[in-house]
Amino acid sequence: MKDFSKIGFSSRSTSSRADKRGGFSDKTYRRERDPRSPRDNRSERGSDRSSDIQPVRLITTKSGVSERVMHEEQCRVLEKCGSCPTLDISYKSQLMQKTADLKSRVQKAGSDFSTVVIKDCVESEDRLGYRHNVKLVVSERMSFGGRSSQKEGTKRWIDLGFYRQSLNEVVDIGRCPIQSNTMNDIMGWLRTGIRLHNVSVYTLKNKTGLLQNVVIRTSRHTRQAILIFIVTKADLATLRPLARDIAEKYMNVQGIYMQVVTPGRSAQNEDEKINDNLTLIVGQDLLEEKFGNFVFKFSAASFMSINPIITNRIYSRIEELLELTGKETVVDLYSGAGGISLTLAQSAREVIGIDHSTSSIKDALRNAKINEVKNVDFYEGKVDEVLQKLNAEKRLQKADVVILNPARSGCEGKTIEHAVALEPKTIVYLSTFFDILFRDLKSFKKAGYEPTIFEPFDTAPGTNNYEVLCYLTKK
Numbered sequence: 001m002k003d004f005s006k007i008g009f010s011s012r013s014t015s016s017r018a019d020k021r022g023g024f025s026d027k028t029y030r031r032e033r034d035p036r037s038p039r040d041n042r043s044e045r046g047s048d049r050s051s052d053i054q055p056v057r058l059i060t061t062k063s064g065v066s067e068r069v070m071h072e073e074q075c076r077v078l079e080k081c082g083s084c085p086t087l088d089i090s091y092k093s094q095l096m097q098k099t100a101d102l103k104s105r106v107q108k109a110g111s112d113f114s115t116v117v118i119k120d121c122v123e124s125e126d127r128l129g130y131r132h133n134v135k136l137v138v139s140e141r142m143s144f145g146g147r148s149s150q151k152e153g154t155k156r157w158i159d160l161g162f163y164r165q166s167l168n169e170v171v172d173i174g175r176c177p178i179q180s181n182t183m184n185d186i187m188g189w190l191r192t193g194i195r196l197h198n199v200s201v202y203t204l205k206n207k208t209g210l211l212q213n214v215v216i217r218t219s220r221h222t223r224q225a226i227l228i229f230i231v232t233k234a235d236l237a238t239l240r241p242l243a244r245d246i247a248e249k250y251m252n253v254q255g256i257y258m259q260v261v262t263p264g265r266s267a268q269n270e271d272e273k274i275n276d277n278l279t280l281i282v283g284q285d286l287l288e289e290k291f292g293n294f295v296f297k298f299s300a301a302s303f304m305s306i307n308p309i310i311t312n313r314i315y316s317r318i319e320e321l322l323e324l325t326g327k328e329t330v331v332d333l334y335s336g337a338g339g340i341s342l343t344l345a346q347s348a349r350e351v352i353g354i355d356h357s358t359s360s361i362k363d364a365l366r367n368a369k370i371n372e373v374k375n376v377d378f379y380e381g382k383v384d385e386v387l388q389k390l391n392a393e394k395r396l397q398k399a400d401v402v403i404l405n406p407a408r409s410g411c412e413g414k415t416i417e418h419a420v421a422l423e424p425k426t427i428v429y430l431s432t433f434f435d436i437l438f439r440d441l442k443s444f445k446k447a448g449y450e451p452t453i454f455e456p457f458d459t460a461p462g463t464n465n466y467e468v469l470c471y472l473t474k475k
């Protein structure tokens with residue numbers, strides 16, 4: 001048994017409010033994991049989702065029972081947070097809305113896409129508890145007096161959530177129903193830990209302080225977690241005791257990192273190479289996830305999708321659409337840790353992946369090795385530069401299929417030109433950034449590639465976000 005009394009968090013420090021917001025109390029916080037308890041048994045089986053929570057009620061309107069399904073029991077800040085505008089409508093309606101949204105965007109994008117077949121939005125098997133990757137804003141509040149704090153006087157509360165511009169405040173998301181249970185548990189512990197270890201918080205008001213954001217990445221398959229403290233300066237003396245406490249109490253936390261960014265500036269932008277300035281505070285790198293039959297290991301700095309179950313579905317759908325025969329050369333641009341590359345390598349002759357992130361390429365090579373996939377090669381660098389180099393070196397002059405899954409800024413430089421020069425028969429473009437997607441697809445169309453199918457995938461139930469898989473063929 002761990003002796004929690006010797007660790008920095010004391011029983012005095014938790015409160016009924018923390019209980020409501022963070023979902024832990026003295027009891028749960030101090031409790032050793034009991035493999036016999038039903039909740040823990042569920043964890044042992046790897047269930048890390050809240051999807052088993054049933055909608056609590058239907059609203060009866062004058063015109064009959066409406067299909068609004070209230071999740072207020074599960075989310076106390078639904079309106080205030082504003083991140084999940086459709087969480088309280090039926091899932092069927094959410095999917096219909098996303099399909100309609102794509103149709104309207106395609107129509108607005110112009111006549112280039114008038115012949116495209118738009119499929120219905122593919123559902124996510126996990127409707128709640130699907131988010132496994134989040135960047136939270138850290139904030140603080142003081143409460144003075146009042147019934148609960150009469151004895152203690154002033155009390156400092158830590159909020160973990162999202163900044164809401166209309167309120168000019170950070171809304172604490174409590175136990176968020178769309179997040180994995182692992183993530184919610186860790187957040188509860190973080191709120192208390194930050195307070196007890198007196199870690200100062202950088203806020204828009206005070207413009208001083210250390211901690212700005214916390215990134216939490218969790219695995220659906222293993223429930224492992226990696227945390228990144230985004231801070232204004234490299235103050236390991238302050239962060240190490242907090243990190244040690246969290247890692248000691250939450251066995252699933254694999255590693256905790258520090259990333260220094262300019263105060264007030266956003267970090268962890270997927271367009272940026274973030275691997276150069278991550279410092280490991282405690283633990284080790286690598287989170288294990290599963291896609292189909294493959295085991296994937298992700299390090300803290302490589303790209304990881306937020307919803308692993310729908311990601312797996314997207315990979316399978318790409319494989320299905322391509323109908324590979326085992327003779328093809330496939331080029332996977334913006335390949336991340338190799339999810340698409342490894343999936344397609346099963347039925348292609350060879351796959352070449354390119355990504356500019358050192359960590360992603362390292363992970364992709366490791367993932368190929370772990371899964372004994374031998375017909376893949378990964379190259380590190382900017383896509384347009386690497387394509388040009390591989391062509392000049394005669395390593396890659398023709399390809400049968402090109403896959404593109406770029407970050408927010410889409411295809412940069414001469415990427416489209418180089419991709420077209422490979423003369424692929426088929427191009428698959430996957431994106432959530434619609435303006436840039438349509439911009440790039442118009443360039444492909446000019447170069448002779450006709451978009452034929454758009455298929456939306458519900459990557460984020462309850463929100464307005466979804467991803468589109470676009471299938472293009474040579475005219």
Ligand SMILES: C[S@@+](CC[C@H](N)C(=O)[O-])C[C@H]1O[C@@H](n2cnc3c(N)ncnc32)[C@H](O)[C@@H]1O
Nearest residue numbers: 303334335336339355356357382383405406407
């Ligand atoms: C949406 S993720 C791709 C994820 C990947 N296809 C998967 O399934 O996991 C975008 C990737 O593009 C990479 N990236 C962004 N800009 C790049 C560039 N100019 N050249 C190469 N890679 C880039 C990022 O490092 C990131 O891994």
